[in-house]
Amino acid sequence: MKYQSQSVSKPYFIAAIGLFFGQIIFGLIMGLQYIIGDFLFPEIPFNIARMVHTNLLIVWLLFGFMGAGYYLIPEESERELHSPKLAIALFWIFLIAGALTIVGYLSLPYARLAELTGNNLLSTMGREFLEQPLITKVGIVIVALGFLYNLSMTILGGRKTSISLVMMIGLWGLAIFFLFSFYNPTNIVLDKYFWWWVVHLWVEGVWELIMGAMLAFVLIKVTGVDREVIEKWLYLIVAFTLITGLIGTGHHYFWIGAPEYWQTLGSVFSAMEPIPFFMMTIFAFNMVNRRRREHPNRVATLWAMGTGVMAFLGAGVWGFLHTLSPVNYYTHGTQVTAAHGHMAFYGAYAMVVMTMISYTMPLMRGREANSNLSQVVEMWSFWLMTIAMVFITLFLTGAGILQIWLQRVSETPMSFMATQDQLMIFYWLRLASGLMFLAGLLLYIASFFINGEPATVESRNPVGARGAAA
Amino acid sequence: MSSGFTKGMARNIFYGGAMFFFLLFVGLSVDTVVNRLPDRDNRAAINDQVARGKEIWEVNNCIGCHTLLGEGAYFAPELGNVYARRGPEFIKMWIKMQPTGTPGRRQMPNFHLTDEELDDLVAFLKYVNGVDTANWPPNIEG
Numbered sequence: 001m002k003y004q005s006q007s008v009s010k011p012y013f014i015a016a017i018g019l020f021f022g023q024i025i026f027g028l029i030m031g032l033q034y035i036i037g038d039f040l041f042p043e044i045p046f047n048i049a050r051m052v053h054t055n056l057l058i059v060w061l062l063f064g065f066m067g068a069g070y071y072l073i074p075e076e077s078e079r080e081l082h083s084p085k086l087a088i089a090l091f092w093i094f095l096i097a098g099a100l101t102i103v104g105y106l107s108l109p110y111a112r113l114a115e116l117t118g119n120n121l122l123s124t125m126g127r128e129f130l131e132q133p134l135i136t137k138v139g140i141v142i143v144a145l146g147f148l149y150n151l152s153m154t155i156l157g158g159r160k161t162s163i164s165l166v167m168m169i170g171l172w173g174l175a176i177f178f179l180f181s182f183y184n185p186t187n188i189v190l191d192k193y194f195w196w197w198v199v200h201l202w203v204e205g206v207w208e209l210i211m212g213a214m215l216a217f218v219l220i221k222v223t224g225v226d227r228e229v230i231e232k233w234l235y236l237i238v239a240f241t242l243i244t245g246l247i248g249t250g251h252h253y254f255w256i257g258a259p260e261y262w263q264t265l266g267s268v269f270s271a272m273e274p275i276p277f278f279m280m281t282i283f284a285f286n287m288v289n290r291r292r293r294e295h296p297n298r299v300a301t302l303w304a305m306g307t308g309v310m311a312f313l314g315a316g317v318w319g320f321l322h323t324l325s326p327v328n329y330y331t332h333g334t335q336v337t338a339a340h341g342h343m344a345f346y347g348a349y350a351m352v353v354m355t356m357i358s359y360t361m362p363l364m365r366g367r368e369a370n371s372n373l374s375q376v377v378e379m380w381s382f383w384l385m386t387i388a389m390v391f392i393t394l395f396l397t398g399a400g401i402l403q404i405w406l407q408r409v410s411e412t413p414m415s416f417m418a419t420q421d422q423l424m425i426f427y428w429l430r431l432a433s434g435l436m437f438l439a440g441l442l443l444y445i446a447s448f449f450i451n452g453e454p455a456t457v458e459s460r461n462p463v464g465a466r467g468a469a470a
Numbered sequence: 471m472s473s474g475f476t477k478g479m480a481r482n483i484f485y486g487g488a489m490f491f492f493l494l495f496v497g498l499s500v501d502t503v504v505n506r507l508p509d510r511d512n513r514a515a516i517n518d519q520v521a522r523g524k525e526i527w528e529v530n531n532c533i534g535c536h537t538l539l540g541e542g543a544y545f546a547p548e549l550g551n552v553y554a555r556r557g558p559e560f561i562k563m564w565i566k567m568q569p570t571g572t573p574g575r576r577q578m579p580n581f582h583l584t585d586e587e588l589d590d591l592v593a594f595l596k597y598v599n600g601v602d603t604a605n606w607p608p609n610i611e612g
Contacts, residue, residue: 255604256601
């Protein structure tokens, strides 16, 4: 850690991991509700569990991005953070607001929560992923603006690098496009059309800029490859992200009332959306192969390479699978969508945040890398979570294909609920994979509590394996 | 990458490409919203009752289990075409009789809607059913 103020990232990352754990617990509850329909009913109905699951995901990723910003921007700008106090204050505001929102979801009927939080003043609730009460949404905007002010002031007085520039464009975009969550007309087509300006322009747009910048930052550190080369890659990757992804929004406009030219535009451009993700994979592997130094934090390098591969598979390949409009006509709104959503969010965003955490946490705890044992446990957690996610995705894809066949392709289509009964084997296997994911996550958390002598480059070689016993 | 390709060139592709495609996206969206949607989004059917129905849809987080035009959760049936599939009376009766309480089956909460609120909700579902969705879903089962 080069600057003392970078340590404000630490609480952000700890909170991110805590909320991630909560997300997985609610994921497992839902996985069981898919099979045993009345599990935890009426205490936690499915819609509440799902809202908690997805909202925790969004909030922990935001914590992760903010933590990454507070760490990365001072180091890139070569100066202390403009205001560490503001960063800590915003941390507590965001954590408490987030926790109160989740408590509200779980303890009150949603309609009552809407009534108590002023949804009648400006109704924004009850739309997928944007379920937060108005005051929480306003809170997110305030926290985001404070965060952006803090980082922007830091950059303005310091060195301006391509990495920090791309990171800031991504983060400003995140805040700006979130403002569309306040637009909620009665016209359902307009509502949905601009809802995607938050959701798609986040995850298939500006979030990829944030992701690319985080990945580039870690790759410079762990490989020692020349900044000029890495930043050239970064610009090309994010260029292709926006060249394909902006018009690629059209793949959400096929069946919601938008004009039919979006079927052509959305299919063609979103079919190219895997390109930037493929470039990220090539980028990560290429930089690691061309490394000019050996970094003792091997597990951070593993996460960085894993992010490239899994983002390409989840967002790229699984996205492409159902993005052409003639295919999407049958897959739209089925378990195929769920399969893609899971692997894309894990592979791109969960993993890039864990890459950043893996690289920075040891530094913030006063060492270049964790002990060999801690790293080995973290590598186990990497493989368990990643393989579990591959299985979850495959089983949901299987469920989706069968669902499409029975409910949409068949000459005698079955009803939705009758179809669901036929998918149970896949849901059982998905639940088992979810338990495997939980085991991986528990190991991940445990790895932070394993101390011992920090690994060094020498201790990686079999000859000098002194750290292995630590 | 060859050495002739510089970071500056990559940066220009980024800024130029992003700007061009963002403006194109905004332009297409203006065309969609101004010129195309009026003929497709069934806006003639929107009235106060539909507006109230949409609020009821939202404040009970229906999207947390159901899909509407294919978007939402995948735990319960598609409702964009439920008006055509089941008709108004069935929808109201069904909502009133929840939860079924059948052991092991997926349960829908009872939202304690009044008769007037049920009519509002049905009006909203009827309006959505009238949106031109390019012939989606493939069949009535959604």
